[in-house]
Amino acid sequence: MLNVQSIDAYYGQAKILHGLSLNIQQGEVVALLGRNGAGKSTTMKSIIGIVPPRAGRITFRDREIAGIPTHSISQLGIGYVPEERRIFASLTVLENLEVGRQNAVDGLQPWTHERLFEIFPNLAERRNNLGGDMSGGEQQMLTIARTLMGNPWLLLLDEPSEGLAPVIVEQMAHTIQDLKKEGLTILISEQNLHFADLVADRAFIVEKGETRYEGTMVELESNEEVKDTYLAV
Amino acid sequence: MGFILAQALTGLSNAAALFLVASGLSIIFGVTRIVNFAHGSFYMLGAYIAYTTMSMLPGIIGFWASVAITGVAVGLIGVVVELVVLRQVYKAPELFQLVATFGVILVVQDLALLTWGPEDLIGSRAPGLESVVYIMGEAIPEYDLAIIALTPVVLFAIWYLFNRTRWGILVRAATEDREMVGALGVNQSWLFTGVFFLGSLLAGVGGAIQLPKGGADLLMDFSILSAVFVVVVIGGMGSIPGAFIAALIISELNVFGVQLLHQSTLVLMFVVMALVLIVRPWGLLGKPEKPGQHGQVGELARPIAIMPTRGKWLFAAMLVLLALLPVLDDSFLLVLMADIIIFSLFATSLHFLMGPGGMVSFGHAAYFGGGAYAAALSVKYMGAPMEIAIMIAPLIAGCLAIIIGWFCVRLSGVYLAMLTLAFAQVLWSIVFQWGEVTGGDDGILGIWPSEWASDGVVFYYLVLVVGSAGILLIRHVLHSPFGYGVRAGRDSFVRSEAIGINVKLMQWMAFAFAGALAGLAGGLYVFAKGSIFPDEMEIARSFDALIMVLLGGVKTLSGPFVGASTFTLLQDWLSRFEYWRLVLGSMIILLVILFPQGLVGFARDKFGRLINVRGEDHA
Structure with missing residues (x-):
């Protein structure tokens, strides 16, 4: 669905991504793992075009x-x-949702407030509160x-568990599992290996703007060397 | 009692146009972060276009249809300005767009002159609303009542648009976070264009409904601009209800002010603004602005190096060249060069405030004019010789800057800039309205240099010596501990405070210093011209200085000189033509689009090595 081929990305003069794929x-559900400053967020921003890559290719649905x-x-x-x-x-919450609304791309069941409120019951209660x-x-x-109101095929989630209480993190993991069941494709960046374990099928490990490891979560879990080298704090 | 009511109603009806124009400005600023100086021009165009359409469409329906057509027409003109001019420079440093909008003002002035001629036009009364209604024995024009009723309708319509339509929600979202709105699939450039359409439309309608009350003339653009800035600042940037309340306050104040102190209406407006800002720095209903977003957008300023030897030689060589200028024996050239040196000093002092100081002043002419008037008045009333008068100029201007700066440094960003403009207008209105002392509109004449300096060549040398000394002093101060403190405060308020710099005090001192040197330039100017008029304190003069600084490049030290030279030469050369504003405005717009980093910034980026001598030394 998404193919990122050796992209370079910069902030001003500083090169952040070095041929990342x-x-x-x-x-x-794919996890993008790596330490702080490894280039995970920049990868996300390059895909969505906020930090357009200066070299390399990105294809989405061909x-x-x-x-x-x-x-x-x-x-x-x-x-x-x-x-x-x-x-x-x-x-307000409803207005925030309205900003995200886009017409559904063919073949997807469009997201509505009601469907979203089923997944996020808290939002339903607070629909008229200010964001x-x-x-x-x-x-x-x-x-x-x-x-989700934009009815995406692919969801880029940049560190969704960051700064949240453990209970909420667990809730978040369930939410992501629900979204996967709905048929969404998800790229999720994480520093928290445990969280990635709960939701992801495969993982890429990023270090200094390059992909250093690629494998299923099961393979990664058993590879102590890789975990030590790239993920241990 | 009836009289007071009648006055109050007049005030309410005057508030209508003011509110419309101010809300348009506020909406445009809220989303695009552009302070659209040309907004007054849209208002003026509204009055003129309405004059034409109303003369073609008779009757009640024709009148109100004309108002609507005018709104749409001015809205479309706004769209053209947005697409052709501003869209090219959204990525440029924020303030650079101001220069572009100033170019638009000049172009519109001449286009209006070309189309409608120099005579003031008097709008015919609104059909069906020509008579008066008697309320408590006072005659109230029906038309006034009609537009009093119209204003809340417009307020509601704007509220509805922004709160109940998808477009409005998107615009509000974009006001907070444009990039995120883009990431959610919204094409913001069309949102911007739409906002410009709406804002310009409101200004156009404002001009149209004002036509039966006040007519149309070529000075409307600037005359409403300062009132609109006051309204927007009192109400809070970006707040429509705030603009409404402030428009009411200002209009009522003007109406009753005329009764109480009929020479001081202009001053009164700005005094109220200053009072509001002391109590509520972000205006009645505004929100604090995120700090550090002004003058420092985009690439960071390069560290300012102490002038290397090569640079010193270059500077010396330039001084020698300037000193040799009288050899050419061209007295006109000497006068022109003296002007350039004076304006370079003026622009350099503003640059000190804007670049290193990070404080944008929209009203720097206050100190230039203040110094000039101080010199002229001391000659006129105290018989001071030129030498003393030129020394008095920076002292008085510095004192003015100390007073004004005390208020201004409490704010930052656009609020600070607006407040400087307001104070400049206070001074201007004092000078303009206090005719017994200042000569009012007639100015002060016959302020000539002392005997020894009366020769053109000698006076030129005097300007050269004093002017370059002033510029060198500013440079020197930049490299003093004071200069470092000012720059540190600009780069990070919190960190500077944490290491023991009293940032507000530094900014206040920077304000006073920049004001004093602008005053010195003003002192020289008055003797160069032999006279002084209130024009030298007008908004237009402040804008000239802004253009010089921005045209040269805010982030370069040689920018003000290059900008002042370019602007003065252009103006001098073009003023021979009848429609010089049109040409100058177009050239300014073109320069902005071609050189978004300023002339020196452009040269440095493009010919880095070649120009490195200057690049390093001046930046």
């Missing part, structure tokens, strides 16, 4: 998307959930729900 098949505007990439069916959540604080008045966990749910 990864791929995701339809229906998979279309070249590197270099086209962010909103066009989003319209093709990639939903981006940023690490910082970026809720519209002065808009800025919600707790961190609720904001994280809202930011995912908002992106």
Whole structure:
């Protein structure tokens, strides 16, 4: 579904990604693992076009998307959930969802408020509250729900468990499993290996802007050397 | 009692146009972060276009249809400006767009002059609303009542648009986080264009409904601009209800102010604004602005190196060249060069505030004009010789800057900039309205240099010596501990405070210093011209300085000189033509689109090695 082929990405003059590659098949949940500053978020931003790659190719459903505007990439069916959540604080929950709404791409059952409220019951109660008045966990749910309103094929989740209480993290893992059952393809960046274990089928490990390891979660779990080298703190 | 009511109603009806224009400005600023200086021009175009359409469409329906057509027409003009000019420079440093909008002002002024001629146009009364209604024995024009009724309708319509339509929700979201809105699949560039359409439409309608009350003239653009800035700042940037309340306050204040102190209406407006800002720095209904977003967008400023030897030689060589200029025996050239040196000093002082200081002033002419008037008044009333007068100029201008700066440094970003403009307007209105002392519109004439300096060549040398000394002093101060403190405060308020720098005090001192040097430039200017008029304190003069600084490049030290030279030469060369504003405005717009980093910034980026001598030394 998504194929990233040796992309280079920069912040100003600083090169962050050095020929990074990864791929995701339809229906998979893939984890992008690595330490702080490894380039996980930049990879996400490159795919959605906020930090367009200066070299390499990105294809999504057999279309070249590197270099086209962010909103066009989003319209093709990639939903981006940023690490910082970026809720519209002065808009209500319903208005936040409205901003994310896009027409459904063919072949998907469109997301509605009702369907989303089933998955995120907390949001239903707070639908008329301002985004800025919600707790961190609720904001994280809202930011995912908002992106789902765009009816994406592929969901990019940037560190969804970060800064959340353990109970909420568990809830988040269930949510992601639910979304997978709905047929969504998900790329999730994580520092928390345990969380990735709960949700992902495969993993890529990123270090200094390159992919250093690729394998199933089962393989990764048994590979102590890789875990020590790239993930141990 | 009836009289007071009548006055209050007049105030309410005056508030209508002010509210429409201010809400348009506020909406555009909220989303695009552009302070659209050309907004007053859209208002002026509204009045002119309505004049034409109303003369073609008679009757009640024709009148209101004209208002609607005018709104749409001005909205479309706004769209053209957005597409052709601003879309090219969204990526440029934020303030650079101001220069572009200033170019638009000049172009619109001449286009209006070309189309409608120089005469003031008087709008005919609104059909069906020509008579008056007697309320408590006072005659109230029906039309006033009609637009009083119209204003809340417009307020509601705007509220509905922003809160109950998808477009409005998207716009509000974009006001908070444009990039995220893009990542959610919304093409923000069309959102921007839509916002420009709406904002310009409101200004156009404002001009149209004002036509039967005030007519149309070529000075409308600037005259409403300062009032609109005041309204937007009092109400809070981006707040529509705030703009509404503030428009009411200001309009009522003007109406009753005329009764109480009829010479001080302009001053009164700005005094109220200053008071509001002391109590509520972000305006009545505004929200605090995120810090550090002004003048420092995009690439970080390069560290300012102490001038290397090569640079010193270059500077010395330039001084020698300037010193040799009288050899050419061209007195006109000397006058022009003296102007350039004076404006370079003026622009350099503003640059000190904007670049290293990180404080944008929209009203720097206050100190230039303040210094000039201080010099002229001391000659006129105290018989001071030129030498003393030129020394008094920076002192008085510095004192003005100390007073104004005390208020301004409490704010930051656009609020600070707006407040500087407001204070500049206060000074301008004092000078303009206090005719017994300042000569008002007639200015002060016959301020000539002392005997020894009356020769053109000698005076040129005087300007050269004092002007370059002023510029060198500013450079020197940049490399002093004070200069480091100012720059540190700009880069990070919190970190600077944490290492023991009193940032607000530094900024206040920077304000005073920049003001004093602008005053010195003003002091020289008054003797170069032999006279002084309120024009030198006007918004347009402040904008000139902004253009010089931005045109040269905010992030370069030689920028102000290059900008001042370019602008002064262009203006001098173009002012021979009848429609010079059109040409100058177009050239400014073109320069902005071609050189978004400023002239020096562009040269440095493009010819890095070649120009490195200058790049390093001046930046």
